[in-house]
Amino acid sequence: MNHNTPLSPRPLRHLSEVHCRVMTAARLRSHGVPAADTAEQCRPGGAWQQILPGVFLLHPGPPTSEERLHAVLMYAARETAPGVPGVPSQPGAGGGHRPVYAEAMITGLAALNLHGFASAPPLPSLDRIDVLVPRLRRLRSTGCARIVRTSALPAPQAAAGMPVAPVPRALADAVAGLLDAGVVRRLLTEAVRGGHCEPSAVVRALNQAKLLSRPHVVDAVDSLLAEGRAIAENRLYRMVREHGLPDPVWNVDLRLPGGPHLGGLDAYWPEQAVAVELDTRAPRQDEDALWSEYARKREHLERLGITVVHITPKKLRESLEQQAAIVRTALMAAADRDPAAYVVVLPR
Known part of the structure; x- marks a missing residue:
């Protein structure tokens, strides 16, 4: 293959569609695409573009929200197979080639959106996507990826085929970057009203993130606890009434x-x-x-x-x-x- 030979899509067909559009350099090499060919495709006016260090978008237009999410995970995931960062084969999924992202998960506002929060902003409006990784990982925030570190990585939940931080952790990471008391209050209230988690789990996560010293967070937590208690009392009344x-x-x-x-x-x-x-x-x-x-x-x-x-x-x-x-x-x-x-x- 020389630089003038168009890249055949045939080696990539067995991957799901989004994973044919976003790939790491290591994954491209594993499919027989050398670094020189990748660089040639990413030249100005080329068919590809580099979206994050070591992660490539295999078309010239702007990335979709799904592509950005997968790109952030590919950038942050731990290497789990020889030369393939964060995308080992997962048996039984998509012919054995569905990516698995090790030690990385979407958190913050993007995660809340994936959990179905109506009060979370739409994904296209987010300039950066928070990704949670272990504290000792050698990564830096860059491009659309913002690295959030933790000493104890929670068990991820699945949303839209991606690993996502549990709601309490995602809320804490979102609130850490928010100054608008109204937005914070709406997110916390939806977490309880929507049945995503209990108020105590939210407050515990905020406390662990050392956010309870911020006045606008404390005010939102007070509203959250009042909301949570009212919901619990209503359930208690219903228990007595419905169960005789x-x-x-x-x-x-x-x-x-x-x-x-x-x-x-x-x-x-x-x-x-x-x-x-x-x-x-x-x-x-x-x-x-x-x-x-x-x-x-x-x-x-x-x-x-x-x-x-x-x-x-x-x-x-x-x-x-x-x-x-x-x-x-x-x-x-x-x-x-x-x-x-x-x-x-x-x-x-």
């Missing part, structure tokens, strides 16, 4: 007669001395202290003969019937227990 549980008294405080405050409860059945408490803690710097407070309250109530059923918003979302069965069992078991201490029930 007796009506409790809702949102009450308990006190010993003439004594100290025992704590607030989301639902309480006085005759059976059974309480339900929603765990809507926000994991921040004082997470251990908050958990200790929960545990002390629960132990105190149980010493008084009150059964406390601890329910998380995630359990209400994923296993409502099972949580109803747990509460029903606690109510039925009340007849076999010693009577609880008398407590004063007050509205909260």
Whole structure:
């Protein structure tokens, strides 16, 4: 083959369409295309173009969003086969040649778009695409690829055939580059309303990214937690109604007669001395202290003969019937227990 010989597409036909349009230099070599021919194709006015270091777009026009995403992953993925960065064969997928991107995943706003967030900007509007890699990888941000490093790479999720960071991590990476409080609030709210994740997972990721010192992020988190608690309370009301549980008294405080405050409860059945408490803690710097407070309250109530059923918003979302069965069992078991201490029930 000389520089005047057109490159035959035949060696590339067994790849899926997008992977015939975007390829690494190493992958091209593995298909018999030497570096000199690649350079010739990328000359001004040529049929190809270099979109990122070592990654080539095999047509002259602008890249599509899908091509940009794959190019960023090809640039960032760890080399997993001899001379082929980030694109080893994956058995059973596309004739054994579907790319697998090792130690690299899309994150930030692009990932939220792929997760289906309506409040995330469209992919063509993003000048740069965030890609998450291990901290020690030797890579730099360049072109449309922005490198985001982490000491612990999460397990990726699949979206549009690409590895994508889980929603909490993608949110944290997106928020890190946002200054608009309204945009941050909309993204966080959609994460909860859309059922993508629980508020606690979002706050944990923001805390790990050291973003909770930013006032506009703190304001958005406060709105998020209020939103998450309202959703959890509605599910709790629905659990009682749809699964035939007796009506409790809702949102009450308990006190010993003439004594100290025992704590607030989301639902309480006085005759059976059974309480339900929603765990809507926000994991921040004082997470251990908050958990200790929960545990002390629960132990105190149980010493008084009150059964406390601890329910998380995630359990209400994923296993409502099972949580109803747990509460029903606690109510039925009340007849076999010693009577609880008398407590004063007050509205909260």
